[in-house]
Amino acid sequence: MYGFGGTVLRINLETGEIRRSPTPESFAREWLGARGFVAKTIYDEVPRNADPLGPENLFIVAPGVLTGSFAPCGSKLGFGCVSPLTNGHADSNMGGHLGPEIKYAGYDMIVLERISPKPVYLFIDDDAVELRPAEQYWGMGSLDLEARMKKDLGEDFQIATIGPAGENGVGFACITHDFGRQAGRCGVGAVMGSKRLKAIAVRGTKSLAVHDLPGLTKHTYDIIQRTKPHPNMEPWQKYGTALFVSWANEHGCFPSRNFQTTYHEGWEGISGEKLAEEVLVTHKACFGCWMNCGKYSRARIPGKPDTYLEGPEYETIALCGGSCGMTDIHHVAYANYLCDNLGLDTMSGGNVTGFAMECYERGIITKDDLEGHELRWGNIDDFEHFVGMIAARRGIGELFSHGTRAAAQKLGRGTIEFAEQAKGMEFSGYDTRWYSAQLLSYCTADIGAHHNRSWAITADIELGQDTPVGKAPVVIYLQHIRPLFDTWCCCRLFWGELDVTPEEHVDAVRHLTGWDITIEECMLTSERIWNLTRAHYLERNGGPGRKHDVAPLRQLEERIPTGPAEGRKVGTENFEYMLNDYYANRGWDAEGNPTREVLETLGLPRIADRLEKLGLLGKPIPGGIPKVRGQKLKPKAM
Ligand code: SF4
Numbered sequence: 001m002y003g004f005g006g007t008v009l010r011i012n013l014e015t016g017e018i019r020r021s022p023t024p025e026s027f028a029r030e031w032l033g034a035r036g037f038v039a040k041t042i043y044d045e046v047p048r049n050a051d052p053l054g055p056e057n058l059f060i061v062a063p064g065v066l067t068g069s070f071a072p073c074g075s076k077l078g079f080g081c082v083s084p085l086t087n088g089h090a091d092s093n094m095g096g097h098l099g100p101e102i103k104y105a106g107y108d109m110i111v112l113e114r115i116s117p118k119p120v121y122l123f124i125d126d127d128a129v130e131l132r133p134a135e136q137y138w139g140m141g142s143l144d145l146e147a148r149m150k151k152d153l154g155e156d157f158q159i160a161t162i163g164p165a166g167e168n169g170v171g172f173a174c175i176t177h178d179f180g181r182q183a184g185r186c187g188v189g190a191v192m193g194s195k196r197l198k199a200i201a202v203r204g205t206k207s208l209a210v211h212d213l214p215g216l217t218k219h220t221y222d223i224i225q226r227t228k229p230h231p232n233m234e235p236w237q238k239y240g241t242a243l244f245v246s247w248a249n250e251h252g253c254f255p256s257r258n259f260q261t262t263y264h265e266g267w268e269g270i271s272g273e274k275l276a277e278e279v280l281v282t283h284k285a286c287f288g289c290w291m292n293c294g295k296y297s298r299a300r301i302p303g304k305p306d307t308y309l310e311g312p313e314y315e316t317i318a319l320c321g322g323s324c325g326m327t328d329i330h331h332v333a334y335a336n337y338l339c340d341n342l343g344l345d346t347m348s349g350g351n352v353t354g355f356a357m358e359c360y361e362r363g364i365i366t367k368d369d370l371e372g373h374e375l376r377w378g379n380i381d382d383f384e385h386f387v388g389m390i391a392a393r394r395g396i397g398e399l400f401s402h403g404t405r406a407a408a409q410k411l412g413r414g415t416i417e418f419a420e421q422a423k424g425m426e427f428s429g430y431d432t433r434w435y436s437a438q439l440l441s442y443c444t445a446d447i448g449a450h451h452n453r454s455w456a457i458t459a460d461i462e463l464g465q466d467t468p469v470g471k472a473p474v475v476i477y478l479q480h481i482r483p484l485f486d487t488w489c490c491c492r493l494f495w496g497e498l499d500v501t502p503e504e505h506v507d508a509v510r511h512l513t514g515w516d517i518t519i520e521e522c523m524l525t526s527e528r529i530w531n532l533t534r535a536h537y538l539e540r541n542g543g544p545g546r547k548h549d550v551a552p553l554r555q556l557e558e559r560i561p562t563g564p565a566e567g568r569k570v571g572t573e574n575f576e577y578m579l580n581d582y583y584a585n586r587g588w589d590a591e592g593n594p595t596r597e598v599l600e601t602l603g604l605p606r607i608a609d610r611l612e613k614l615g616l617l618g619k620p621i622p623g624g625i626p627k628v629r630g631q632k633l634k635p636k637a638m
Pocket residue numbers: 073075095096284285286287289290291292293294491492493494
């Protein structure tokens with residue numbers, strides 16, 4: 001088969017048994033890789049009552065069809081499992097160089113089963129696959145361990161690690177690679193840690209069979225030539241995603257002090273420009289990328305050791321910076337380093353810490369809960385102490401280690417109203433009170449509030465920020481197109497910023513595999529995955545679906561107090577309107593349950609049978625399901 005490594009690897013961590021099987025081409029074509037492979041395998045194989053951190057959960061590592069190919073920016077690698085944060089389907093992906101290395105070793109999916117009796121790391125050197133002891137690495141920080149393993153194994157191994165947070169089962173623990181690329185969301189690092197798998201080290205030296213090498217070469221060459229002079233190229237190379245900090249403040253969507261407001265006084269101190277002036281050491285790129293948006297930086301704070309990190313990216317600046325009240329780029333960079341080395345997702349980690357800071361401000365938690373420390377806005381020492389408590393699950397750190405929803409449920413006193421999360425997943429770095437399509441995106445996403453599933457801010461601007469009308473079909477389109485990049489496994493920034501079209505990515509898939517695949521087929525695949533993960537969520541968490549698509553009260557009813565979006569809120573009525581419109585356009589019933597008709601259209605009749613048995617199948621829609629589900633605008637997407 002062209003374009004794939006050819007082998008699915010299964011490893012039983014309890015017994016050490018290693019099995020290999022050929023990757024079926026029909027499976028590859030139907031699910032395309034990464035997010036698709038994970039969704040199908042988790043749905044089929046993990047019992048619905050399995051504890052996310054128990055032996056029955058699977059931990060899956062999977063490149064996508066374009067990973068490691070000569071197609072533009074095919075750098076991505078997917079990780080998947082059932083999430084300890086949301087109790088639903090989880091997938092999270094990272095750039096860097098590990099994905100291509102796994103493909104070159106010949107593997108399309110690595111399925112890790114059960115729990116190892118002792119800490120181990122997975123060693124792959126082409127056909128040599130071993131579980132090696134990792135007691136000597138247990139307890140080490142993610143970044144420290146990667147440096148150590150590069151020394152132990154050699155520079156030509158690509159390595160992914162977890163930190164103490166992953167070992168300790170923190171619900172938003174991440175996986176780190178290349179000293180700063182993360183599979184950050186859904187708690188995939190906690191599941192890796194629950195398996196006692198401290199690291200993955202891979203060297204792959206085989207070649208990848210390409211169906212039409214001259215065609216793919218010309219295709220990629222033409223895109224490189226066309227995008228080099230693109231006006232967005234230079235600013236992205238200079239500032240990376242951090243260039244977005246000024247835009248988000250000007251547009252009233254930047255979270256400040258746990259999303260209390262959406263314009264951050266002092267944002268200039270944590271902007272992309274400040275990053276370039278003050279902390280930037282050099283630029284970095286993932287495999288196959290000529291945009292090099294990665295920024296390698298040094299944080300310098302008097303009284304603390306200099307620290308080196310990749311970032312901070314926009315999301316980290318928004319959540320560890322704005323949402324925690326910081327105004328100094330060195331402090332944000334240091335916070336980034338702390339989270340990376342502890343193995344905490346900077347997005348959920350920053351969001352949870354901002355939430356805890358508001359709890360401290362309101363007197364809901366006190367110094368007595370914080371081992372005598374404070375938790376003040378913008379204070380990096382307080383931030384350092386608090387995230388240390390979370391990673392170790394020490395004292396009140398245990399309460400916050402399962403995310404804002406779980407913490408608010410335990411704290412009570414109305415804290416759930418300002419816990420900025422959906423389905424247990426903390427918001428990405430965009431407030432939505434002036435951006436209702438983005439709120440709908442967060443609340444209906446299968447994995448919770450992650451902008452990777454749909455970034456609709458510019459769609460809101462195009463459609464009108466103060467209206468709920470017309471938002472739902474565009475969100476559905478974005479929820480199909482955007483996660484496709486996590487399925488193909490190429491970087492979506494080339495689409496959003498350099499105008500490389502989805503159709504051009506499909507052209508690359510055609511050159512690579514020889515398939516007669518189209519964008520329409522890919523969009524149908526994406527919709528199939530979306531419905532499958534929706535069914536998975538309902539089967540694990542009960543129905544109806546509508547009861548899970550819930551927005552925080554702050555986003556619905558609390559007016560923005562300052563800045564360009566002053567006075568705005570979404571309003572419960574508008575949100576309910578969008579939700580009704582969303583379900584109708586998806587072909588789900590009014591309770592948010594998928595219908596048989598839509599599932600059968602997507603080739604999922606067995607799932608319809610299963611939902612019917614469980615009483616979770618949507619009622620037939622009078623007049624039938626809409627033919628086209630989702631509507632393309634031309635929003636710029638990031
Ligand atoms: S644009 Fe940035 S994230 Fe995307 S592949 Fe290049 S370096 Fe990686």
